[in-house]
Amino acid sequence: MNITGKKLHAAMRGMLGLALAALSAPASAQSLEAFYKNNPVRIIVGYDNGGGYDVYARILARYIGRHMPGNPNVIVQNMPGAGSLVATNYIYNIAPKDGTVFGTFARNMPVLAVLGDNKNVKFDVRKFTWLGSSSSYEEDAYILWLRKDAKAQSLDEARKPGGPVLVLGGTGEGSTGTDVPKILADTINLNVRQILGYKGSGGLFLAIDRGEIEGRITDLSAVRSNRPQYLGPDSIVRPLLQFARRTRHPDFPNVPTARELAKDAPSRAFIELAELPFLLARPYAAPPDLPKDRAEALQTAFMAAHKDPKYLEEAGKLNIGVSPISGKEVLEAIDVILQAPKESVDKMRELYDAAAAANRARAKPKP
Numbered sequence: 001m002n003i004t005g006k007k008l009h010a011a012m013r014g015m016l017g018l019a020l021a022a023l024s025a026p027a028s029a030q031s032l033e034a035f036y037k038n039n040p041v042r043i044i045v046g047y048d049n050g051g052g053y054d055v056y057a058r059i060l061a062r063y064i065g066r067h068m069p070g071n072p073n074v075i076v077q078n079m080p081g082a083g084s085l086v087a088t089n090y091i092y093n094i095a096p097k098d099g100t101v102f103g104t105f106a107r108n109m110p111v112l113a114v115l116g117d118n119k120n121v122k123f124d125v126r127k128f129t130w131l132g133s134s135s136s137y138e139e140d141a142y143i144l145w146l147r148k149d150a151k152a153q154s155l156d157e158a159r160k161p162g163g164p165v166l167v168l169g170g171t172g173e174g175s176t177g178t179d180v181p182k183i184l185a186d187t188i189n190l191n192v193r194q195i196l197g198y199k200g201s202g203g204l205f206l207a208i209d210r211g212e213i214e215g216r217i218t219d220l221s222a223v224r225s226n227r228p229q230y231l232g233p234d235s236i237v238r239p240l241l242q243f244a245r246r247t248r249h250p251d252f253p254n255v256p257t258a259r260e261l262a263k264d265a266p267s268r269a270f271i272e273l274a275e276l277p278f279l280l281a282r283p284y285a286a287p288p289d290l291p292k293d294r295a296e297a298l299q300t301a302f303m304a305a306h307k308d309p310k311y312l313e314e315a316g317k318l319n320i321g322v323s324p325i326s327g328k329e330v331l332e333a334i335d336v337i338l339q340a341p342k343e344s345v346d347k348m349r350e351l352y353d354a355a356a357a358a359n360r361a362r363a364k365p366k367p
Contacts, residue, residue: 032293035099036070043076043284044091044103046084047171048200052222053104054078055320056134056282060302063311067304068297080200083175084109085120092123095287099294102131102286107277108176110334115349125334127288129295130327131302134282135221139321141252142180142243142278144168145223146215147208147236155240155256158191165191169204169213172196176277177204179352180217180243183274186351187267188241188258201226208237215240219281220249224319243271244278273344279325279333299327 041064045057057076065074079087084105095101112118113125144166146152151164158166170178173196184190195213198204205227207213215237223230230237242249242257249255258275262268286298305311306324315322325333 032297033069035294036068036072036297038070039098039100040073040075041065041068041099042101042103043074044087044095044101045076045078046080046087046103046105047078048080048202049078050205050226051201052219052225052320053084053282054201055222055225055318057104059311059314059318059320060134060284060305062314063308064301064305066308067301078200079103080171082120083170083172083178085112085118085172089120089122091285091287092128093287097287097289099286099290099298102129102284102298104282104284106176107133107280107283108179109283110280110337111179111274111277111348114338114340114345115352117349117353124288126331126338128285129288129290129298130330131284131286131299132306132324132326133280133284133330134306134324135321136323136325137244137278137281137321138323139221140281141220141245141249142176142217143220143223143249143252143255144181144184144215144217144240144243145208145230145237146240147211148238149211149236150214152191155261158240159189159261160191161189163191165193167214168192168194169198169207169216170194170196171198171200171204173352177217180274182351183271183348184241184243184258187263187271188261189263217243220251221320228319244275270344270347273337273340274348276333276337276340280330283330285330302327 043057043061045054047053061074061076065072079090087103088105088109091101091103110125112121113123146166150166152158152166157163168181172178178194178196181192181194185192198207201218201222204216208215229235239252239255241261242252242255245257246259248257258271259268262271284302286295303324303326306322312322
């Protein structure tokens with residue numbers, strides 16, 4: 001090769017190197033923006049519309065796209081079933097792993113994974129692409145609401161052996177609203193019977209209003225956004241006790257916590273274990289194995305949306321608590337749950353299995 005040829009060859013190699021360098025960084029950012037500009041994002045909600053999870057998801061949908069590359073349109077899709085287990089399995093196994101789908105589901109899904117005996121659990125809780133949680137429950141409380149005309153007129157009556165039984169509603173096995181009453185029955189001797197099968201939070205509120213059930217246990221934030229009249233002087237319900245609180249919520253100083261009512265030290269320890277998932281009060285996760293840049297875009301936008309002044313203003317109008325934690329913090333909380341003492345996990349498994357067997361027995365048609 002002559003001198004001129006060598007110079008030309010070197011020049012071509014230099015141009016190729018510059019082209020590759022240009023493609024490796026700026027094009028990656030541009031392709032991320034182009035991808036989201038041309039692809040809408042779906043938020044899967046594991047419950048029917050109108051409930052607490054749905055309210056949080058819909059306000060997030062209005063703001064998270066503003067903080068993502070390409071500012072994609074974001075839509076909410078409700079996928080109720082089995083206490084949100086249907087949606088959880090869908091997100092993990094079926095949803096596209098391209099960054100266009102993420103969702104929210106029951107905060108107790110990590111507990112189901114720890115128990116390991118539910119054959120319908122088709123996910124590894126640590127392998128989700130965790131975005132974070134809209135609430136760490138710092139401003140919330142899980143309250144048992146009871147109609148004022150219920151047979152039990154006081155907490156003491158509801159805990160008395162052979163006393164009145166609280167008829168509470170729930171969605172299905174594995175949901176928080178179904179599991180916590182079982183825990184209360186075991187740890188504070190609460191007399192409970194559950195009627196399951198309601199599609200979602202809206203149906204449960206209607207059932208209370210109509211007198212089909214005497215009450216339910218749910219988030220204070222869900223009541224504030226869906227049934228604010230329950231908090232007024234003419235309410236048809238009253239708060240009976242609080243769960244997932246180390247101390248009493250300041251709005252309910254006269255309503256005791258489950259920890260206060262625990263019948264013994266092991267029961268109190270068990271309550272504390274059961275309350276751990278509430279650190280993930282409103283969890284959001286995408287499928288596993290997302291492209292790294294898209295996973296980071298979702299995680300960054302999730303936290304940014306919760307700091308958006310307009311988001312916070314709207315959340316304030318809806319009376320929902322916002323105390324977000326990151327995907328990393330979610331994983332740290334999950335690790336604590338996964339490392340729970342074996343005796344506590346065995347007790348929880350036994351409790352859930354017994355309650356599930358009782359519900360199946362009640363569901364059998366009488367001869």
